[in-house]
Structure formats: C-alpha cells, structure tokens
Amino acid sequence: MSHxxxxxxxxxxxxxxxxxxxxxxxxxxxxxxxxQPCEAPRKQARVDFFNDVREKVGQPAMTPDPLQLMHVARVDAGNRHRDKDIAAAPWPEDRVPGRRYDTLGKA
Ligand SMILES: [Zn+2]
Incomplete structure (x- = not known):
C-alpha cells in the first residue's frame, strides 16, 4: 500500500x-x-434455478447483480442518464468534495 x-x-x-x-x-x-423492480419472471426464475442448484450442493445462495434483473431498455436509459450527468458535471478536480452531481431524485 502506497502512502x-x-x-x-x-x-x-x-x-x-x-x-x-x-x-x-x-x-x-x-x-x-x-x-420498483422489473417484472421479469424469467430472469428471476433463472436466478432461483441456480440458487436451487447451489442449495442442493450445499453452497450459499447468491445475490444477483440488480442489473441482471432489469430489462435492457431500462438499463440503457439509466446509462444514458448517468452519461448526461457526468457530461454536465464539472471536471473531477473542480468538484466540491462531498457534493453530489447526479440529477437522480430531481426529475
Ligand atoms: Zn422491466
């Protein structure tokens, strides 16, 4: 570890x-x-299937990445929104520490 x-x-x-x-x-x-989470029964079923298998072989259930349970169009919309916020924010060296520059919750 470097100081x-x-x-x-x-x-x-x-x-x-x-x-x-x-x-x-x-x-x-x-x-x-x-x-609200996506209504994605097939995505959820796949997660449940793998966790059933894990349980049978004595492995703990895995918590899926929340993105895996969302539809691609929604993830894309989120990514575009994030890109826009990052583009609109000051450069990292000009940011005020501790301040958030996202627009989530304001829309
Ligand atoms: Zn959805």
Missing part, C-alpha cells in the same frame, strides 16, 4: 451503482414504475 494513494471520497459525486440510475427510470419493457 501516495489518494483517499476515496466519503460522498461520491455520483451514485456508486449504475442500477440506481436504471431504477430511477420507468421500464419501457414491463412498465415497472421508478423505484
């Missing part, structure tokens, strides 16, 4: 998880409202 490594910011300028952006959008595929 020159910069300390990570306590409050990130943007939400650390891309799925927070996806979740803030209504899903055009299944109609899930902002903040």
């Amino acid at each position: 020159n490594t910069p300390q990570p910011e306590t409050t990130p300028a943007f939400p650390p998880h891309v799925h927070e952006y996806a979740l803030a959008h209504r899903c055009t595929t299944c109609g899930a409202q902002p903040g």
Whole structure:
C-alpha cells in the first residue's frame, strides 16, 4: 500500500451503482414504475434455478447483480442518464468534495 494513494471520497459525486440510475427510470419493457423492480419472471426464475442448484450442493445462495434483473431498455436509459450527468458535471478536480452531481431524485 502506497502512502501516495489518494483517499476515496466519503460522498461520491455520483451514485456508486449504475442500477440506481436504471431504477430511477420507468421500464419501457414491463412498465415497472421508478423505484420498483422489473417484472421479469424469467430472469428471476433463472436466478432461483441456480440458487436451487447451489442449495442442493450445499453452497450459499447468491445475490444477483440488480442489473441482471432489469430489462435492457431500462438499463440503457439509466446509462444514458448517468452519461448526461457526468457530461454536465464539472471536471473531477473542480468538484466540491462531498457534493453530489447526479440529477437522480430531481426529475
Ligand atoms: Zn422491466
């Protein structure tokens, strides 16, 4: 560990998880409202299937990446929103520490 490594910011300028952006959008595929998970029974069934198999062989269940349970159109909308926020924000060196520069929750 180098002493020159910069300390990570306590409050990130943007939400650390891309799925927070996806979740803030209504899903055009299944109609899930902002903040609600996608209605994706086949995606959920696949996760359940693998966790059943894991249970049978004595492995703990895995928590899936939230993005895996969302429809692609919604993830894309979230990514576009995030890209726009990052493009609109000041350069990292001009940002105020501890301030968020995302527009989530304001839309
Ligand atoms: Zn959906």
